[in-house]
Amino acid sequence: MNPELSKNLSKKIDNIYLKKSIINIFIIALGVVLAFLSFRTGNRMLMIGVLVLPIALMLMNRLELAFILSVILEATEFSIGNINYLTPAIALQILIIVSSLLNRSMSGRDQSNKYFLEKMPLICFAILIFVIMFSRGSGLKFLGSETWGGGIYIQLLVLISFFLSIRSLYIPPKLFKRLIIFTFFASIIASFNQRMGWASEISELSSIGPINVKSQRLIWLLPFIMGVFPIALAMKWKTKMMNVIVWLSFVGMMGLTGFRSKLVALFMLTFLVGLMKTKNKSIYFIKTLLLTIAVWILAIAVSPAAPPGLQRAISFIPGTQVASATDKDAIDSIEWRIEIWKYCWEMAQEYFWLGRGSAFNVKDAVADLTRTDIVTFSPWFAYLTRSYHSGPLTLLIDYGFAGLLIVSWLLFSIAKSAWYYGISMNQYKSLSSRYCQVLCAWLFWEILSFYLVYGQMAKIANILALAAVVTVLARSIERYKEAHLNKEIKI
DSSP states (O other), X not given: OOXXXXXXXXXXXXXXXXXXXXXXXXXXXXXXXXHHHHHHHOOHHHHHHHHHHHHHHHHHTOHHHHHHHHHHHHHHTOOSTXXXXXXXXXXXXXXXHHHHHHHHHHHOOOGGGSOOTTHHHHHHHHHHHHHHHHHHOOOOGGGTOSOBOTHHHXXXXXXXXXXXXXXXXXXXXXXXXXXXXXXXXXXXXXXXXXXXXXXXSSSTGGGGOSOBTTTTBOGGGHHHHHHHHHHHHHXXXXXXXXXXXXXXXXXXXXXXXXXHHHHHHHHHHHHHHHHXXXXXXHHHHHHHHHHHHHHHHHHHHHGGGSOHHHHHHHTTSTTOOOOHHHHHHHHHHHHHHHHHHHHHHHXXXXXXXXXXXXOBOHHHHHHTOOHHHHHHXXXXXXXXXXOOSOHHHHHHHHHHHHHHHHHHHHHHHHHHHHHHHHHHGGGOOXXXXXXXXXXXXXXXXXXXXXXXXXXOHHHHHHHHHHHHHHHHHHHHHHHHHHHTTTSOOOO
């Protein structure tokens, strides 16, 4: 090596080591100060800070571990102090963002972050959020805003920064396996949280509420199904019959929740994974058609004796026989959505260029509502509370025409990357690559369903989080393969 180059490299390493040492000393000193203040004042939050600080210091030097923990904790749906949109996962994401910025400032610009498909739409979306917050109110009390609901802005900005910060992150094979294993257990915990009413309000699932005794919909099963089904789909079962039994078990459980859209999601996820894997598309579509007919016949056969929750989930399938009350509930739900969409579309004209934002004034909203509006969830109530049940309307009304264009640009970019990563996973023969492929298909469907089925800004946040996970996992598998070109990959 050139002596001059070696000298410069050694000097750079020394500077990085010195900067890291200074940061570590600062954090340790901060811990000492917090410990003194917590014992003197008896403040619980300071005491928690003292306990968390050593863990944070360790994770700042192990970002891959912090990333894995953030994914697992996200699956548990725990919140911090019952604060909306503040979860341990988001706290870890913020830690990763800060650590990445510090590392970049110490070691120079990260060339892996120079350009990627989602970069510009992410930056434009962040700018738009700040414009909306400035123009319509931040919805954050600590900033002195009179409006509420600004937590989603914080969540979106954190996830945008998180996405921009993690592209160079590498997950080694051992941690990849642990991610899959602990996600399984985290999904069980999340379902328990749902059943007991302890889940955070950040996810779509928590807004559903507790089990509906009247219709016997086992809603609390959702986190378990959505967390474990991708693992089950990625597994290589010994026989095809075992594949069918496992698949039907999850379809049956999802049916018991009563959600038609989620049941369709399982079918679409299965279809998209197969589409990514297959080379002969024509034969695959024929097989899919035959399977669809078989499932249709099965649904018609079991519908008369099915539990109310399952009857509601399959009520949209032609030929099924369901109880009149269940059928009415399903039809009323569709008519109610159409009524909301018509009303909100008329109101969208007022905020066409600059959306009205996700935050709203609670006092004004309550003053304009009647008890009937709240009980019946009228279109006016849906409009005031930003519950449009439509992705395009959510973007158009809350973020304006610019928001519709920018977020659509972003989602198209994410979908394109997800499809590329999903196809590329075919060359790797491992559980990790198959699991990553399922997540790619899931991400692709989440984007489609945002426009076609159901969309709100919380779902955009979920898509960004899942896109970040898919990006890191797929790139880690590719990097591992590149480093072991002459070896069979077994992650």
